Amino acid sequence: MRGPRPTAGLRRRGGEPSRAGPLRPRRHPLRTPGGRGGGHPSLHRLAGRTVRTVGRGRWHDLEEEHYHSYLAGRLDFEGQRQARARDFAAHHGVTLSPGEARAWFAAYFEHYVAAWTLHDDAVPCLDVLEAELPGVGFGLITNGDLSFQRRKVEAVGLDRRIPLLVASGEVGVAKPDPQIFHHACARAGVTPERAVYVGDRLRTDAIGAAAAGLTGVWLDRRGQTPAPEDAADANALGVRRITGLDELAGVLVG
Incomplete structure (x- = not known):
């Protein structure tokens, strides 16, 4: 999360749900x-x-x-x-x-x-956001186990840059329930309207975050065509769409 427009989380891709960091398998x-x-x-x-x-x-x-x-x-x-x-x-x-x-x-x-590793655009994205948005802070929301997610973040060396980890197993509710987004914002000390959540699941992440009052950003690396209902809800809630993390700063700062 950050000062001017905190970010509520960056997520991973790969073969296991929770997807909450910009990770990929080699x-x-x-x-x-x-x-x-x-x-x-x-x-x-x-x-x-x-x-x-x-x-x-x-x-x-x-x-x-x-x-x-x-x-x-x-x-x-x-x-x-x-x-x-x-x-x-x-x-x-x-x-x-x-x-x-x-x-x-x-x-x-x-x-x-x-074989956990980072997407190539993950660390540069964090660097650019920190340069463009002084005071920015980062957190992670995952539908899964907290200890497992912490292990993942530590394994790829992001534990110092993403200090806030919120897991459904700890909170008792899962995305897209608004409560888990509000819980993360409260932990970070920001209001939902000043938080941004980035995720690669349109309904669970971006729409869920936007419905909870955050700015929802859909990280669509695959160029997917969303279901009509999802597309309509995303449009109504102002969900942003990016195809890579290198586009995020432009969406938030521009």
Whole structure:
């Protein structure tokens, strides 16, 4: 968050929800349990796919679908992970049991965590905002576990630059509920109308923040076409749209 127009959060992209920092996974082989495909020979082929592939297209779509089912209460957190693994494997002609889906996702996630890195525009964005907006401060809001998010921020060296971490597991409500945005603003000592939230989920992040009284900014790196309802709500709430963090300062300062 910052003085003139605080920012309520920057978010990550990748294979695990909470997406609250400008993170991405490096390309690496997606392996399966024990390196043997969890008992499915066909999963040897999946193990050869890279996170660059997994992070786009079908995997991203499944993440959106099942994570929103989790937010809506139709799946628990572990259930949405299993559903993503199951449906991704099915897309490649492989059927996974619940136990196999759990093990497959766990193996994927170990490699995902080991490969955390920042988007190239993340640190330059923070530098420009600090130069253009004296007194600016940064925070992060995540739908997830606080200790896990703190581990992530520390792993990429942003813990000194993003001191405020707010997690749904700690607060008891999740984005897009206005309460979590208001809680973050209160922690930062700013009013919602003087806060900006940047996120890569239009409904959960940008629209949710704007509905709570913040300036909502949608980080749309993929050039997506939003659903008509989402587009209408975003327009009505004045949500800003950027395709990279290098555009953020121009939106906020210009």
